[in-house]
Amino acid sequence: MTTPAIFHKLYIFYRDGFKSMTIGKTLWIIVLVKLFIMFFVLKIFFFPNFLKSNFKDDESRSNHVGQELIDKAL
Amino acid sequence: MELLDATLVNWSRAQFAMTAMYHWLFVPLTLGLGVIMSIMETLYVRTGDEAWKKATKFWMTLFGVNFAIGVATGIILEFEFGTNWSNYSWFVGDIFGAPLAIEGIMAFFMEATFISIMFFGWNKVGKKFHLASTWLTVTGATLSALWILVANAWMQYPAGMTFNPDTVRNEMTDFWSILLSPVAINKFFHTVLSGWVMGALFVVGVSSWFLLKKRETDFALKSILVGAIFGLASSLLIAYTGDGSAYQVTQKQPMKLAAMEGLYEGKTGAGLVAIGILNPSKESFNDTVNPYLFKIEIPKMLSMLGYRDAEAYVPGIRNIIEGGYETKNGTALSFEEKQARGKAAVQALADYKKAVSAKDSIAATLYKSKLDENYAHFGYGYLDKPEDLIPNVPMVFYSFHIMVMLGMYFIGLFAIVLFFTFRKRIQNAAWLLLICLLSIPLGYIAGELGWVVAEVGRQPWAIQDILPVQAAISNISSDSVKITFFLFLVLFSGLLLAEVRIMIRQIKKGPENH
Numbered sequence: 292m293t294t295p296a297i298f299h300k301l302y303i304f305y306r307d308g309f310k311s312m313t314i315g316k317t318l319w320i321i322v323l324v325k326l327f328i329m330f331f332v333l334k335i336f337f338f339p340n341f342l343k344s345n346f347k348d349d350e351s352r353s354n355h356v357g358q359e360l361i362d363k364a365l
Numbered sequence: 366m367e368l369l370d371a372t373l374v375n376w377s378r379a380q381f382a383m384t385a386m387y388h389w390l391f392v393p394l395t396l397g398l399g400v401i402m403s404i405m406e407t408l409y410v411r412t413g414d415e416a417w418k419k420a421t422k423f424w425m426t427l428f429g430v431n432f433a434i435g436v437a438t439g440i441i442l443e444f445e446f447g448t449n450w451s452n453y454s455w456f457v458g459d460i461f462g463a464p465l466a467i468e469g470i471m472a473f474f475m476e477a478t479f480i481s482i483m484f485f486g487w488n489k490v491g492k493k494f495h496l497a498s499t500w501l502t503v504t505g506a507t508l509s510a511l512w513i514l515v516a517n518a519w520m521q522y523p524a525g526m527t528f529n530p531d532t533v534r535n536e537m538t539d540f541w542s543i544l545l546s547p548v549a550i551n552k553f554f555h556t557v558l559s560g561w562v563m564g565a566l567f568v569v570g571v572s573s574w575f576l577l578k579k580r581e582t583d584f585a586l587k588s589i590l591v592g593a594i595f596g597l598a599s600s601l602l603i604a605y606t607g608d609g610s611a612y613q614v615t616q617k618q619p620m621k622l623a624a625m626e627g628l629y630e631g632k633t634g635a636g637l638v639a640i641g642i643l644n645p646s647k648e649s650f651n652d653t654v655n656p657y658l659f660k661i662e663i664p665k666m667l668s669m670l671g672y673r674d675a676e677a678y679v680p681g682i683r684n685i686i687e688g689g690y691e692t693k694n695g696t697a698l699s700f701e702e703k704q705a706r707g708k709a710a711v712q713a714l715a716d717y718k719k720a721v722s723a724k725d726s727i728a729a730t731l732y733k734s735k736l737d738e739n740y741a742h743f744g745y746g747y748l749d750k751p752e753d754l755i756p757n758v759p760m761v762f763y764s765f766h767i768m769v770m771l772g773m774y775f776i777g778l779f780a781i782v783l784f785f786t787f788r789k790r791i792q793n794a795a796w797l798l799l800i801c802l803l804s805i806p807l808g809y810i811a812g813e814l815g816w817v818v819a820e821v822g823r824q825p826w827a828i829q830d831i832l833p834v835q836a837a838i839s840n841i842s843s844d845s846v847k848i849t850f851f852l853f854l855v856l857f858s859g860l861l862l863a864e865v866r867i868m869i870r871q872i873k874k875g876p877e878n879h
Contacts, residue, residue, distance in 0.1 A: 308485025314426060314871060315484070318433035321863055326437060328856060329444075337849045338444035341451035341839045349532075356455040357533040357718060363836050364711040364746040 373843040374835050377449040380850040382820070384441050386813055387857040391435020391864075393812050396510060396557055397564015397599075398428045399503035403496075404591055410496045420584055422487070423876035424568065425499075427868060429484060432506075434864040439513070441853065449846060453827050453837035460526050460537045461516050464544075468512035475505030510560075511553050518549035520828050521819070522617045528740055530717050530733060535831075548613050552819075555606040558599050559815060562775055563808040565596025566801075569782060571872055573801035576792045584876045590786055597779035604772060608670060614822075615671030618829060620685050620754060621822035624761040626667060628681040629656050631690060635679040636662030637670060641766065643759050650682045650755060682758070686751040698742075700751040707745030710736055744831045753833075756824040764817040771811040778804060 309315070342352045402424040409417035443465070446454045454461070482490060482498035490498070519525075525542035526535040537543065569592040575585040614622045622628075627643050628635065629650060641660035648654070668677040680690050680697065688699030698706075713736035720728035748754060782801060785791040791798070823829060827837035 304485060304489060305481065307489075308481065311485075314430065314867065317867065318430060321860070322433050322436065325434075325856075325860065329437065329441065333441070333849070333852065333856075334444055337845070337852065338448045340447040341449075341841060342455060343447075352455060353531075353533045356452050357530075357714070359452055359840065360456075360533065360836055361711060361715045361718070364708065365715060 371835075373841070373846065374838050376843050376846040376850060377445075377838055378834060380449065380846055380853065381442065381445055383850065384438075384445065384853055384857070385816065385820075387853075387861065388435070388438045388442065389812060389816060390809060390861060391431055391438060392510065393560035393563035393808070394431045394567055395428065395435060395506050396503075396560030397562065398424055398431065398567060399506055399564070400561060401564050401568050401591060401595055402428055403499045403503050404595065405588075406496050406499050408591075410492050416583060416587060419876050420588055421499075423584070424588070425483070426871055427567075427571075430864060430867050430871060432480070434860050434867075438857070438860070449839055449841065450827070450837050451839040453832060456534060456832060456837070457519075457828065458534050460519055460535055460543065463537060463540070464512040464516040464519075468509050471508065476502055476509065477505075479505065507557055510557055514553045514556055515544055515549045517819075518546060518552045519543055520826075521552070521823060522546055522548040522613070523828055523831055528736070528743075530714055530736060531721070533714075547609075548617060551606055551609040551613050555603060555610050556815075558603040558606055559808075559812045561599035562596060562603060563812060565592045565599060565779065566775070566805055566808040568592030569596060569779070570802045570805035573798035574872070575875070577795060577798045577802070581875050581877075582792060586786070586792065589782065589791065593779045593782040593786060596775065597783060600772060600775040600779060604776065607769070607772065611670045612673070615679070618823055619680055620682065620756065621761070621818075622671060623680065623682045623685060624756045624758045624822050625765040625818060627656050627758055627762045628667075628679065629683050631678060631680040631684040633668070633678045634665045634676050635667040635671075636664045637666035638766065639663050641762075643762055645759075650686055650751065656758075682755055686754060700745075700748075700754060703742045703745040704748060706739040706742035707747070709746075710739035710743040711746040713739065740831075742830060744826060744828070744833050744836070747833045747836045748825065753825055756822050761818055761822045764814040764821070768811050768814040768818060771807055771814075774807070775804075775811070 312319075342355070346352045346355055402421050405417050405424065406421040408414070409421055446461075479498040479501040482495065483502050486495050486498060523535070524546050525537060525539035527538050528534075529536050543549070568588050572585040572588040572592065575581045576589075611622070614625070626635075626638055627641065629647070638657075639661045642658040644654060644656055644658045646654050647656045665675040667679050669675050671677065671679055678690060684690050685697070686700045688697045688702060690697050713732045717729055717732035717736060720726075720732055778800070781797065782791065785794050785797060825833040825835070827834050
């Protein structure tokens with residue numbers, strides 16, 4: 292089987308699969324809404340990576356964490 | 366400042382606990398139901414009996430509902446690591462990152478590839494290929510769990526790493542000792558088996574509902590047979606792995622074991638509390654108040670479980686704090702001795718940093734050596750008083766005992782269900798069918814309580830002995846954590862509600878419509 296034929300078969304496989312879904316459509320909507328909320332709302336607006344957004348390179352990040360660990364104990 | 370820190374730590378912990386507990390409502394059913402539907406499809410392929418195919422498709426639909434709604438809920442935990450627990454994330458980056466990366470690349474893609482064949486491939490691919498896809502989907506889900514549990518086990522028993530003071534990171538030196546640590550192996554099997562028990566309870570409970578409604582009798586009886594055999598085997602195995610977990614906890618986290626048993630005073634030939642009520646008047650580890658209002662013990666069993674020796678000495682909370690008892694590694698250190706070593710380790714890190722800045726290599730080597738010497742107790746440098754070392758004893762004690770009692774109950778339930786099934790009397794035993802139906806939530810409760818024991822029991826540690834939660838936390842506002850706590854509460858409650866509604870609707874449709 293040639294490569295384009297394999298891709299065509301895969302396309303048909305998934306197309307028919309999605310078309311024949313019943314409960315699956317509701318689930319896909321839930322999954323997509325959930326992923327949108329998680330990655331485009333929560334992650335961006337509420338969960339920035341603290342070290343990446345406040346420090347420009349690994350050296351400054353390690354200095355910050357090192358200082359935090361020292362200051363919190365001594 | 367201390368109060369602010371406490372608020373931030375408590376809200377961050379509450380948020381992490383809530384996210385993890387919601388996530389764990391979805392995972393166990395995926396693991397357990399996945400294996401059961403795979404067994405049913407195997408029976409279909411081997412016998413050609415269409416009834417097994419019908420049963421497989423029914424349970425597969427419910428698996429799909431649970432999988433779809435639960436998928437990626439664990440990613441929020443990774444968001445929280447980066448935002449709320451950035452000191453921790455940096456400190457452990459390489460070690461924690463590797464298992465999680467493997468999980469993402471290998472296991473998740475395995476699941477994602479084969480799950481589509483599993484759902485779309487009926488009548489389009491060969492029976493055996495479809496069966497292989499079903500098993501590989503479940504294997505992928507289980508391997509996902511493996512890598513997450515390996516990462517968690519490392520936090521309970523850090524091994525296979527060395528601390529680099531230049532990067533302030535623990536760096537992996539031995540991948541295999543992390544993957545194959547006895548804590549990781551026990552945790553993996555114990556946790557996955559809890560999912561299998563959950564799946565079995567779900568299948569038996571839902572099938573019982575059909576029998577109570579006098580619907581789909583053949584399908585329900587077939588499902589109960591597979592579910593109960595699988596459930597009995599899993600619940601017996603989980604008792605075995607629970608024994609292994611208790612042994613590991615005794616060796617690696619004695620304070621957790623003492624909290625699990627409410628044991629304040631150590632003893633030789635210690636008994637295991639079978640049933641007990643803690644005394645709320647017990648306020649301090651070194652007061653003379655009896656920690657129990659009531660207890661029934663199994664003589665010498667705790668020593669047996671913890672040391673494989675009925676006469677072994679099991680230290681209590683007071684002994685662990687005061688030290689001085691003999692262990693296989695020598696005399697146990699007191700809290701004050703460990704605290705002094707922890708402070709010395711942190712001071713050595715500070716001095717090392719200064720020496721490196723001053724380009725004084727001789728001093729740097731000296732401080733690095735001092736840091737290495739005391740690093741095993743690094744985290745004790747952050748603790749102020751002995752009480753900081755004690756987890757919430759009532760929460761750990763009751764969680765542990767209720768979990769164990771539920772485990773025993775599941776063994777009995779599956780055994781009775783099998784007895785009635787083989788005697789062909791189960792469809793007439795309405796009382797038993799009702800008990801099976803009502804037992805579904807108990808599987809969730811047991812699983813959640815297991816995590817409470819594992820995680821609350823190891824407080825104050827984010828990483829056992831090396832990093833307590835107050836040092837692991839980011840320097841952020843507690844208000845933002847409170848806001849996201851409630852956002853997650855709403856999001857996850859919505860997902861859970863959606864899951865329950867869709868599940869009930871699908872179950873009511875019955876297997877004929879799948």
